[in-house]
Amino acid sequence: xxxxxxxxxxxxxxxxxxxLGSVSQAANELHVTHGAVSRHIRALEExxxxxxxxxxxxxxxxxxxxxxxxxxxxxxxxxxxxxxxxLRVEQAHAPxxxxxxVSLLARWxxxxxxxxxxxxxDLDLHLRPQEAPFDEALGGxxxxxxxxxxxxxxxxxxxxxxxxxxxxxxxPSLAKELHLVRSRPQAVTRQALLHTVSRPQAWxxxxxxxxxxxxxLQLGQGYPHLYxxxxxAVAGRGMAIAPEPLVAxxxxxxxxVAPWGxxxxxxxxxxxxxxxxxxxxxxxxxxxxxNAFARSVAPTP
Amino acid sequence: xxxxxxxxxxxxxxxxxxxLGSVSQAANELHVTHGAVSRHIRALEExxxxxxxxxxxxxxxxxxxxxxxxxxxxxxxxxxxxxxxxLRVEQAHAPxxxxxxVSLLARWxxxxxxxxxxxxxDLDLHLRPQEAPFDEALGGxxxxxxxxxxxxxxxxxxxxxxxxxxxxxxxPSLAKELHLVRSRPQAVTRQALLHTVSRPQAWxxxxxxxxxxxxxLQLGQGYPHLYxxxxxAVAGRGMAIAPEPLVAxxxxxxxxVAPWGxxxxxxxxxxxxxxxxxxxxxxxxxxxxxNAFARSVAPTP
DNA sequence: TGGTATATGTGAGTTTTCCTGACAGGTGAT
DNA sequence: ATCACCTGTCAGGAAAACTCACATATACCA
Numbered sequence: 001x002x003x004x005x006x007x008x009x010x011x012x013x014x015x016x017x018x019x020l021g022s023v024s025q026a027a028n029e030l031h032v033t034h035g036a037v038s039r040h041i042r043a044l045e046e047x048x049x050x051x052x053x054x055x056x057x058x059x060x061x062x063x064x065x066x067x068x069x070x071x072x073x074x075x076x077x078x079x080x081x082x083x084x085x086x087l088r089v090e091q092a093h094a095p096x097x098x099x100x101x102v103s104l105l106a107r108w109x110x111x112x113x114x115x116x117x118x119x120x121x122d123l124d125l126h127l128r129p130q131e132a133p134f135d136e137a138l139g140g141x142x143x144x145x146x147x148x149x150x151x152x153x154x155x156x157x158x159x160x161x162x163x164x165x166x167x168x169x170x171x172p173s174l175a176k177e178l179h180l181v182r183s184r185p186q187a188v189t190r191q192a193l194l195h196t197v198s199r200p201q202a203w204x205x206x207x208x209x210x211x212x213x214x215x216x217l218q219l220g221q222g223y224p225h226l227y228x229x230x231x232x233a234v235a236g237r238g239m240a241i242a243p244e245p246l247v248a249x250x251x252x253x254x255x256x257v258a259p260w261g262x263x264x265x266x267x268x269x270x271x272x273x274x275x276x277x278x279x280x281x282x283x284x285x286x287x288x289x290x291n292a293f294a295r296s297v298a299p300t301p
Numbered sequence: 302x303x304x305x306x307x308x309x310x311x312x313x314x315x316x317x318x319x320x321l322g323s324v325s326q327a328a329n330e331l332h333v334t335h336g337a338v339s340r341h342i343r344a345l346e347e348x349x350x351x352x353x354x355x356x357x358x359x360x361x362x363x364x365x366x367x368x369x370x371x372x373x374x375x376x377x378x379x380x381x382x383x384x385x386x387x388l389r390v391e392q393a394h395a396p397x398x399x400x401x402x403v404s405l406l407a408r409w410x411x412x413x414x415x416x417x418x419x420x421x422x423d424l425d426l427h428l429r430p431q432e433a434p435f436d437e438a439l440g441g442x443x444x445x446x447x448x449x450x451x452x453x454x455x456x457x458x459x460x461x462x463x464x465x466x467x468x469x470x471x472x473p474s475l476a477k478e479l480h481l482v483r484s485r486p487q488a489v490t491r492q493a494l495l496h497t498v499s500r501p502q503a504w505x506x507x508x509x510x511x512x513x514x515x516x517x518l519q520l521g522q523g524y525p526h527l528y529x530x531x532x533x534a535v536a537g538r539g540m541a542i543a544p545e546p547l548v549a550x551x552x553x554x555x556x557x558v559a560p561w562g563x564x565x566x567x568x569x570x571x572x573x574x575x576x577x578x579x580x581x582x583x584x585x586x587x588x589x590x591x592n593a594f595a596r597s598v599a600p601t602p
Numbered sequence: 603t604g605g606t607a608t609a610t611g612t613g614a615g616t617t618t619t620c621c622t623g624a625c626a627g628g629t630g631a632t
Numbered sequence: 633a634t635c636a637c638c639t640g641t642c643a644g645g646a647a648a649a650c651t652c653a654c655a656t657a658t659a660c661c662a
Contacts (some may be wrong), residue, residue, distance in 0.1 A: 003386060004332075005313070005385060006380070008310060008313055009309060009310075009619090009620080010325075011309075011381060011385075012306070012309055021637080023638075023639060023640090024639080030303075032620085033622055033623075034638080034640090034656070035621075035642090036621050036622075038640055038641080039620080039640090039641085042640085042641095046577060048385060048388050048389060048392070050392050050577070050578055051575050051577040052577075053638075055640090056629090057629045057630080057638080057639085058629050058630070058638050058639080059629090059638075059639090060630080060639085068302060068384060068388065069384055072380050072383070072384030073384065075377075076380040076381045077306070077377070079373050079380075080312060080373060081304070082372070083370055083372075083374065083377075084306060084307055085304060087349050087350075087351060087366055087370060091350045091351050091366075093347070094520075104363065107659095129335035171523065185549060266593055273632095274352055276351070276352040276353075277349060277350060277351055278350030310648085312648075323610095324609070325608085325610080333649085333650065333651085334650070334651060334652080335609075335610070335611090336612080336613095336650080337650050337651075338610095339610060339611060340649080340650090341649085343612095356610075357659070358610085358656095358657050358658040358659085360606095360609075360610090361610085408636085477604080526620090601616090603659100603662100604661105604662095605661085605662085606660085606661080606662100607658105608661085609656100609657080609658080610655100610657080610658100611654100611655080611656070611657095612655075612656095613650090613653090613654090614643105614651105614652095614653095615650105616649105616651080617649085617650070618645095618648085618650080619647085619648070620646085621644105621646075622644090622645080622654100623642105623643100623644090624641105625640100625641085626639100626640080626641080627638100627639085628638085628639085628640100629636105629638080630635100630636090630637090631635085631636085632633100632634085632635080
């Protein structure tokens with residue numbers, strides 16, 4: 001059982017005074033007044049029961065005991081300084097690993113990546129595809145983008161980026177063929193709906209909030225992943241339901257149309273960061289992402 | 302210019318938690334509540350911008366960053382602990398070096414030394430003969446006995462031991478020859494007075510406070526040191542003036558007599574210790590010396 | 603499955619520490 | 633002597649740390 005150390009702040013003050021040979025300079029380095037340092041030294045001498053400096057008018061000289069303590073404390077605080085600096089520096093220079101769902105990655109993030117890296121050059125962004133059961137696998141990440149709803153699990157700082165908006169999308173040719181232009185949403189019931197096997201409830205939720213009886217929906221082909229679903233829609237294989245950002249570029253380029261726009265779900269796009277990491281870098285990223293999401297919103301037709 | 306360290310108390314808490322693998326045990330070792338330690342860890346993680354522990358419900362595990370910091374902080378705090386313990390231990394076991402004027406040493410301290418070392422066996426007392434221009438040469442001493450008057454110079458803790466009392470002494474045979482028994486102090490004017498060259502004012506001061514005109518005194522043989530002076534008196538070479546403790550044993554054994562007793566001077570016997578050293582050991586010594594001085598006072602005739 | 607024991611996290615309020623700002627004392631140079 | 637500079641000390645106020653109580657989460661056990 002280690003016996004109690006003297007006041008660490010006092011030891012720190014001593015280390016600075018011993019290294020610089022001056023109370024005033026030490027006070028300057030520690031950003032305190034010389035009075036504070038003087039008190040620390042006195043307290044330490046009393047605590048150790050031995051004088052550490054010989055006062056000689058204008059300056060100080062270490063006693064033999066003081067010299068031994070200087071050697072030890074100099075090394076000890078040097079080691080601490082070095083280790084802490086290293087952690088901080090490496091923290092600042094390490095690549096920022098961002099987890100991102102595959103579909104968002106492919107259809108939204110990658111197209112914007114060049115711009116992002118140009119706007120935030122210091123970030124050194126690394127993307128890692130990652131479907132998000134939240135607390136899983138977020139170890140080793142500096143942040144993750146995901147869609148979800150409160151309550152958020154503890155241990156994560158969650159910054160909202162945008163509401164998750166979803167809506168039916170279809171290729172322009174198919175839209176024309178099905179006479180969907182300027183039609184009413186009820187038209188969805190006239191066809192088999194493409195969906196993902198992992199989220200079959202997407203259509204029914206949309207139908208409910210649009211005022212369509214879910215029972216009237218006819219689910220058609222199921223795809224293993226949202227990414228495939230959207231590709232199928234682009235290829236004119238049917239009508240899909242998709243989060244807005246994932247089809248924003250296709251809508252803009254005319255490869256897809258969203259006959260009835262998009263509407264909010266209960267979920268939000270968020271940026272999740274470990275609660276204890278520096279907010280600085282992730283804040284910058286969150287701001288950028290928030291703006292980019294806002295720009296991906298199609299004007300409601 | 303070293304960049305600022307994180308809170309040292311937080312680092313200390315971290316070191317204990319990392320070493321013991323538990324917030325609670327660390328709190329126990331540091332004699333604080335677990336809440337305090339938990340806060341320290343959080344503060345440190347925020348300050349360094351990186352998580353140091355992975356929380357897994359009931360326990361903790363170090364992150365890679367935490368492991369590096371544990372290595373550094375463990376070594377650093379170990380070094381500090383060792384150095385401080387060493388200073389304290391060596392402080393407690395080192396010989397206690399006591400400076401003492403030669404005359405007091407020879408005529409008072411040495412005869413009592415055996416008793417002193419028996420009474421305070423832990424002190425490991427070393428005596429160093431030393432005439433006392435106070436702040437000189439008291440470096441390297443743990444304490445010094447000396448006679449002097451206020452104001453005392455700064456940097457020293459001064460513990461009073463006894464008033465300095467001085468009085469004329471003479472050998473019994475000479476006292477008889479000069480008919481000093483039951484005489485009045487004015488009788489000193491009838492003879493040449495032994496004195497020290499370093500303190501010729503001793504007689505005149507005594508005369509003044511006794512009510513004798515200093516002009517009437519006849520100074521006789523001068524001696525280089527109080528020690529010689531007293532030896533001369535013992536040898537019957539004349540009347541000397543001496544501090545009471547220095548002749549206490551000679552009075553008790555009958556080798557000297559003090560026809561008119563002793564009287565206070567403005568000075569005091571004191572024990573001076575460096576202001577910043579442990580009071581513990583010097584307090585014990587001071588108490589012992591105070592008692593011994595008190596026992597050296599001859600009952601006023 | 604719910605209960606218990608154990609551990610950590612968090613918040614309000616208080617204690618303790620630390621710091622500041624002003625002044626005193628002492629030294630060396632001009 | 634005077635000045636510039638440094639250290640020491642004190643009272644009062646700012647900041648940090650602590651405690652206590654409660655919340656939360658896990659493991660183990662009946």
